[in-house]
Amino acid sequence: MGKLGIGGIAAQLAALALLARAGTSTALLLTFLGMQALAAAMIAMVLWRMLPRRFRVPFAWSYGYLFAFSFLVPAAGVIVCLGSLMIARLFPGKRPTAGIGSVGLPVFVTHLVSRVTHGGGARLRAQLGNTRAPLPERMTALVAMQSMPARTSSPVLRDLLADSADDVRLLAYGMLDGAEKQLTQQILAELPRLGEARDDRQRGEIHKRLADLYWELIYQNLVQGDVYRYTADQVEHHAGAALEVDGGQAGLWYMRGRLALTRNEPAQAREWLARAEALGFARERTLPLMAEAAYLERDYAAVRAILLSFDSPSPLPLVRPLLRYWQS
Numbered sequence: 001m002g003k004l005g006i007g008g009i010a011a012q013l014a015a016l017a018l019l020a021r022a023g024t025s026t027a028l029l030l031t032f033l034g035m036q037a038l039a040a041a042m043i044a045m046v047l048w049r050m051l052p053r054r055f056r057v058p059f060a061w062s063y064g065y066l067f068a069f070s071f072l073v074p075a076a077g078v079i080v081c082l083g084s085l086m087i088a089r090l091f092p093g094k095r096p097t098a099g100i101g102s103v104g105l106p107v108f109v110t111h112l113v114s115r116v117t118h119g120g121g122a123r124l125r126a127q128l129g130n131t132r133a134p135l136p137e138r139m140t141a142l143v144a145m146q147s148m149p150a151r152t153s154s155p156v157l158r159d160l161l162a163d164s165a166d167d168v169r170l171l172a173y174g175m176l177d178g179a180e181k182q183l184t185q186q187i188l189a190e191l192p193r194l195g196e197a198r199d200d201r202q203r204g205e206i207h208k209r210l211a212d213l214y215w216e217l218i219y220q221n222l223v224q225g226d227v228y229r230y231t232a233d234q235v236e237h238h239a240g241a242a243l244e245v246d247g248g249q250a251g252l253w254y255m256r257g258r259l260a261l262t263r264n265e266p267a268q269a270r271e272w273l274a275r276a277e278a279l280g281f282a283r284e285r286t287l288p289l290m291a292e293a294a295y296l297e298r299d300y301a302a303v304r305a306i307l308l309s310f311d312s313p314s315p316l317p318l319v320r321p322l323l324r325y326w327q328s
Helices: 002-022 026-050 058-073 077-092 112-116 120-129 135-147 150-161 166-196 202-220 225-245 250-262 267-277 285-297 300-308 320-327
Strands: none
Touching: 002 026, 002 135, 026 058, 026 077, 058 077, 058 267, 120 135, 120 150, 135 150, 135 166, 150 166, 166 202, 202 225, 202 250, 225 250, 250 285, 285 300, 285 320, 300 320
């Protein structure tokens, strides 16, 4: 910054010397203007760096004002700006502190805990994870998890399969196994109907129901490892067969798009998700996945463009931080 300031002052002196000699010479006047513009550019940059941080943005306005002032008011403009900065440093203004106060710590009322209805899932997880809690209380919390969606409770139940308490472990296994068997029985009931289908339309409907049932096993976190891969293959098979009969089923294209992402096929996922959206699938559900696919392809400009087009008034909690990052 020192060299830039010295250069600006030297250019300013040279410009003033040219102005004194210019008289009526057009060439000298044009040379003066060029030298003055160079001096103003360097001096304005030095002055801009001396400004408090909050006054430096936006750059175009703050730097442009300093440049124009230094250019239009030779020498005196620099003196005025420097004087203003020195006065501001020596006599800083007092910032108002209204609106800031101290708040006492809240009192925790233990007997009201049982009346709290929001965040029940978190309370149940905490109680189940506390191995020091009495076993009857943990069993009660485990039974209460039956009222929660299977997609939410399945990961918790799976963690409890390694619990030290036999009763907790057996009950968790029974709940997981029961949810999986319920869907498996429906699948086994639909499979024989494929051979009994009278036409392509009926066969396509059965393929769609089977794709939905297999997808539900994945969605509810009821399958893992090799069973997960087998289930995903079955979803792909039956969804593809159903779409060959009726290609206008947006939900099946969405399923295939999500599965393509899990197989690390982002280009295929974007194509199928775009087709689902074109057929009327909810845009706020396809856009985050399309952004993920673009990210896997390292197409960061597309990620930003996709998330900038996200206009849902109430995005999912997991999506909000991503929107803040990419839309800023």
